[in-house]
Amino acid sequence: MVVFETVLVANRGEIAVRVMRTAQRLGLAAVAVYSEADKNALHTRQADEAVLIGPAPAGQSYLNVDAVLEAARVSGAQAIHPGYGFLAENAGFARRVADAGLVWVGPPPEAIEAMGDKIAARNAMIEAGVPVAPGTSEPVRDASSAVHAAASLGYPLMVKAAAGGGGIGMSAVEDDGQLGAAFETARTRAERFFGSPAILLERCIRPARHVEVQVLGLADGRVVALGERDCSVQRRHQKVAEEAPAPGLSAQTRTALLDAARRAAWAVGYRGAGTVEFLFDPVSEELMFLEMNTRLQVEHPVTELVTGVDLVEQQLRIAAGQPPSFDPDAVPAARGHAVEFRVYAEDPVRFLPGPGKITAWQEPTGEGIRVDSGYAEGDTVTPHYDPLMAKLCAWGEDRAQALDRLGAAAAAFRVEGPKCNLPLLAELLDQPDFRAGDYDTGLVDRMRG
Amino acid sequence: MSNKIHAEMVANVWKVVAKPGDHVGIGDTLVILESMKMEIPVLAETEGTVRELAVHEGDVVQQGDLIAEVE
Secondary structure (H helix, E strand, O other): OOOOOEEEEOOOHHHHHHHHHHHHHOOOEEEEEEEHHHOOOHHHHHOOEEEEEEOOOHHHOOOOHHHHHHHHHHHOOOEEEOOOOOOOOOHHHHHHHHHOOOEEOOOOHHHHHHHHOHHHHHHHHHHOOOOEOOEOOOOEOOHHHHHHHHHHHOOOEEEEEOOOOOOOOOEEEOOHHHHHHHHHHHHHHHHHHHOOOOEEEEEOOOOOEEEEEEEEEOOOOOEEEEEEEEEEEEEOOEEEEEEEOOOOOOHHHHHHHHHHHHHHHHHOOOOEEEEEEEEEEOOOOEEEEEEEEOOOOOOHHHHHHHHOOOHHHHHHHHHOOOOOOOOOOOOOOOOOEEEEEEEEOEOOOOOOEOOEEOOEEEOOOOOOEEEEEOOOOOOEEOOOOOOEEEEEEEEEOOHHHHHHHHHHHHHHOEEEOOOOOHHHHHHHHOOHHHHOOOOOOOHHHHHOO | OOEEEEOOOOEEEEEEOOOOOOEEOOOOEEEEEEEOOEEEEEEOOOOEEEEEEOOOOOOEEOOOOEEEEEO
């Protein structure tokens, strides 16, 4: 690569480590940024150079645009990869990166903005011919307008922060009474977490499967789809396990899904790696656009395992104006099956966080096993950041083999110190409907009664 | 009889909802902690009067630290 030789990874934990691995494999130097809490963190150790950017709270470190740009300046980095979360979907940051004369390893800021507001995104998708669930086309201002809108949309409804993500502030409501309370909670959280009180109401699809498509907007403007993932195993509207391909989709549904995803990305002039999320109604076989994540996704490894494509490499190539490493006219199809489980520092029953010092950490190895970790033995999981410690992934010739390998790997994964949700995976693998690939987003709630 | 409520995990104190002298019922929110991007309400386990709030907004609590006492 000639456009940049040094890339700064503006993130922490497993994703920073994972991005740096590809950058270093490609011969690039990797610069880490770290907070005072992450002085000895794995991502800091993995980097060729590491720059302290502030105290532990993310607002003063990983979310501090000036500090990150200053770190790029002092380290001589020529490109910035944002990972996911933190500044990854911050269009203002993307502009500041470009204004500083650096390469932004991400989509154009206009595409981030077009998809960042869920209401504007829904409206743009309707215009682009991408199917959406019935919902409000303007922000809902107060509880009484919400009740008014609900009368025409019908229950059950989802109450969501228009600027939100990660399931924060989102809830399902069954009637006017629940709507009033949920609306106030959503608005408070929307303001606190996303800095905007705008609320969206959308028809709640139940049962539903969460399916999503990995897209790449190429440097020449074409958009290709690298297959789909199913992410229906969720707790608190956040994903716990993901797999590729999505089980049980008909060829016709898969074609419609990939086509809708390409159209969605095309409509906003997308470049780089992104994910278009849909809800799939397994009864009516209808697809409905949910949102587009304008960044690398946590669960991207399952796509890498079935396609053999390194998505971070494609991000770097696209940012450098180069063609992808595969022939865009013959996009690699999925081979075999891959499953990922998110290893969180939380208890497997109530899903409450349990940070702590890692006194033992032994990762499983074996055929088809991949572990992306942000921690190692002796590291401390602090309460300052999200609970993801590692991603345990397994590939198999078919789904049954992938699940068997995942189960064996989970049993061999030793984590002591923080709370750890690995027992949930063992339980999940014993669920007949999960085993059969016939499950929806209500699976974990049903397991917990 | 008094009931002392301790932190179940390392967390930041986001909001102190109750104040000394408040009358609370079982399940009323006393304090909201935040850990790993999640809000965790600390609830009254008994009915009574809040005698003490041992934390302030912005504090970091360790597992086992006293948060509040209700009597």
